Amino acid sequence: MSTPPRRPALVALILVMGVGPFATDTYIAALPELQSTLETSATVAQLTLTAFIVGLAAGQLLIGPLSDSFGRRRLLLGCAVLFAALSAVCGLSPTGGVLVAARLLQGFVAGGGVALGRAVVTDTYRGDRAAATFGAISSVTFFGPVIAPAIGGAILAHGTWRTVFAALTVLGGLMALAVALGVTETLPPERRHPAGLRALGVRMADLARDGGFMRHVALQCLAGAGFFTYIGGSSFVLRSVYDLSPTQYTIIFASNAAGMAAFSLMFRALVVRAGAVRLRAVGITVSTLGAAGLPVVAVIGPETVPLAVPWALLCTVVAGMGFSIPATTALAQEAGRRAAGTASALQGGLTFLTAALVTPLTGVFGHDTLTPMAIAMSGFFAAAFLLMLVVSRDRRTDALETIHAHS
Known part of the structure; x- marks a missing residue:
């Protein structure tokens, strides 16, 4: 019997799984300046x-499954090393096309880190203990969007959007150091899957046919679509409509x-008692209710509705994600534990692929009004809520809720 892998340093997992939101939110307020420059x-x-x-999305879909064959x-x-290098390239980009490339x-290697981080947690924790660990990581990484705009604002007050990418270069170096010192190999050779495209296709097809796994992925995609519509559009919409x-x-x-x-933070404290399924239901319901109020505000008009109202509604939407993201992550990884890297790739990759499709919506349909966003x-959160009601009738979900952590 093989020796259980040493549990990784939490700070390393926080960095590799939180770098994506940080690399997005640090410069999101600088998009208009970037456009001008x-x-x-x-x-x-x-x-x-x-x-x-x-x-x-692509990094998770490709690198996650590779780790099932070659280790984490x-x-x-x-x-981590490539993220630092590519951040420097972003900061030196002379044109919009070069920066997009x-x-x-940069997103590809960051996505690989996210998928690998989830797989490492799945290798070393089980059941509710894994859910609590995902909650602990999320409770810190979700502060990235709180800290990142403040850091980005401070940088923009004394520098430019290029300076933001210089800071991300430093962050990439710290991430590489944390991984080198704090993460050992968590997938021993005897637990690895065969390499090659054919074996990868078999693993992906196996999980894609598994309704118990894919229902969690579908829920995550729909809720993620609503969330990333906000991420991609709120900077332009709120600044344009309310002249911020x-x-x-x-x-x-x-x-x-x-x-x-x-x-x-509440999820981490409650998940062992309440279960990930119930907490996800609460999170999606909260987000759906918040999102439902936005079309009403759009119809009434900003000249009548003060900024505080859409602000409160958006805060409600985003807060609900604090329950639904770690819950769905834990449930999907538990359902796909037999190939943790591939499961991580599918759930994360498909979610971010969906996000990539919806992020430009406000740019395409207009950001001078709140209506498109x-x-x-x-619509996306209503669809997630309805799907949640349908799958909640499946008693197989209860089995995942009652799984307990093993030491």
């Missing part, structure tokens, strides 16, 4: 965000992220 369109500026999200640690360290590759300064928008974005982090967000 590179003399490009709002759509291209938004594509720098979309490209990163596409990269996150070396791939994780390589992703660099962001795509970058600093004012940063305050709104950070406060909403703080609500998500607070809910994630409001309709998209409320």
Whole structure:
């Protein structure tokens, strides 16, 4: 019987799994400035965000399954080193096209780190203990959107969007150091799967046919679509409709992220008693109710409805994600434990691929009004809520809820 792998340093997992949101939110308030500096369109500026999200999806889909065959640690360290290098390339980009390409590759290695981090947790924890660990990581990484805009705002006050990427280069170096010192190999050779495209296709097909796994992925995709519509559109919409300064928008974005982090802290405290299934239901319900109010605000109009109302609704939407993200992550990984890297790839990759498709919606349909973003967000969360009601009738879900952690 093989020796159980040493549990990884939490700080290393926080860095590799939290770098994606941090690399997005640090410069999101600078998108209008980036557009002006590179003399490009709002759509291209938004594509720098979309490209990163596409990269996150692709990196998870490709690197996660590789780790089932070759192990986690070396791939994780390589992703961290490349993230630092590509962040430097982003900061030196002379045109919008070059920046979009660099962001795509930066997202690819960041996505690989996210998928590998989830797989490492699955290798070393089980059941509710794994859910609590995902909650602990989320409770810290969700503060990334709180801290990142503040850091980005401070950098923009004394530098430019290029300086933001210089800071991300330093972060990548710290991430590589944390992985080198704090993560040992968690997948021993005897537990690895055969390498090659055919074996990978067999593992992916096996999970894709597994309704118990895919229902969690579908829920995550729908809720993620609503969430990333907000991420991609709120900077342009709120600043345009309510004439906000970058600093004012940063305050709104950070406060909403703080609500998500607070809910994630509660998730960590409650999951062992309440179960991930129930807490996910609460989270999706809260987000759906918040999103449902946005079309009403859009119809009434900003000249009548003060900023505090859509701010509160958006905060409600984002806070609910503090329950639903770690819960769905834990449930999907538990259902796909037999190939943890491939399961991580599918759930994360498909979620971010969906996000990449919806992020440009407000740029395409207009950001001078709240209506496109409001309709998209409320529609996606309503679909997630309805799917949740359907799958909750499946008694197989209860089996996942009652799994307990093993030491």
